[in-house]
Amino acid sequence: MISRERILEAAGRVYAKHGFRGATTRLIASEAGVNEVTLFRTFGSKSALLEAVLMQQHAAHPESELPLEPIDPQLELTTWIQMSLERVRAIRPLLVHSMGEIEERPEAAEFACRGRRMAHDSITAYVRALQEMGIANADADVDVDAAAVMLMGTVMSDAIARAFVPDLYPPLDEAAERYATCFLHMLGVKTFAPQSVRNARSQAQ
């Protein structure tokens, strides 16, 4: 029964690197150090194997949650953004391939969307709480929905595209904090400049 896990792990690696079509059963079996026949005996077919990979990946990277009652928005958002970034980065290759193959393998769509949905719900609920507590501005010129979409887009973009054009993004250890600050600005929340930005500015003088 140890074969099953070795195959799953190898299939995850190979699929992430080559996509569904490029992930040949021969290559997966060889990467797993297992006979190709064992792969078919264990999972039945290539599609079934890759479906198992997606389910396992989904279970291995649980969502992070924002607190229901905000206390320190800057800190809580920074932590949440950081964890979201790491989560998406961990599944980035699988995610990108799933998006590309969505027309041919619609079952991959759920994998590509569910995390996004949950994160979106999480952040909008948090902002609603911020508004009810009077922390966030509820004026007409503050567009909460658009701000939430922009934060999510930022997280996705950073986690996926940083690998291709790293120089366009803030340093890894500052990114979450600075995104959080910008997000709060969009909501009309006054914040202090985060430490990393203050450092950069004072050095620039």
Added chain:
Amino acid sequence: MISRERILEAAGRVYAKHGFRGATTRLIASEAGVNEVTLFRTFGSKSALLEAVLMQQHAAHPESELPLEPIDPQLELTTWIQMSLERVRAIRPLLVHSMGEIEERPEAAEFACRGRRMAHDSITAYVRALQEMGIANADADVDVDAAAVMLMGTVMSDAIARAFVPDLYPPLDEAAERYATCFLHMLGVKTFAPQSVRNARSQAQ
């Protein structure tokens, strides 16, 4: 010579739908209504054909530019964001596949990155101009670089992921305007609420 263009167009469609591995020469030729041999006589190989497709796509969708001297930031940004959204949307399937296949076909990387780079340069230059003219806030708590990254991420995310989860995004005809407003808020520029948001708010009462 008419075959060349028909093959290029068909190859673009098939590649966008199935990716490099899935875009078989047989399928491309059949979609183009052309004999498979003609495809090889015209382009030499499958890789050469797909390279020609990427070059043609790149030329067919030129960058949009922001004015060097801002006059109406809200309007100029809205227009630019709208055009960027449309541009990325037009090449979305190619872009997604190029990102997925970047490890196997590094020549696709340039296609995936160049547009992003140019847009980033464009928006940062524009914001610098805004600051020099005193329109945008230059305080320490305004993080121009992070704001630019967030705007670009928003555009990429909207153009790519809206197709999968359309209900999470603002309506198509409002998106650019609302992103522009949020972006200006991040920069500390006071704006009126855009028309579409005001309408939504007044109807909600």
Added chain:
DNA sequence: ATGGTAAGCAAGTAGGTACTTGCATACACG
């Protein structure tokens, strides 16, 4: 009329793909 050029058609090459079958081996449990 003649020659060049673009194109179609049929067939073939060499290799890869998912997946199957039959048989041999090892190990664990009663």
Added chain:
DNA sequence: CGTGTATGCAAGTACCTACTTGCTTACCAT
């Protein structure tokens, strides 16, 4: 000891892949 279970190995099936070759049309310009 015997028996089931997991695995390996060799071979084979049926099909798809990029790409080639040889031959035949059709048209266009000189």
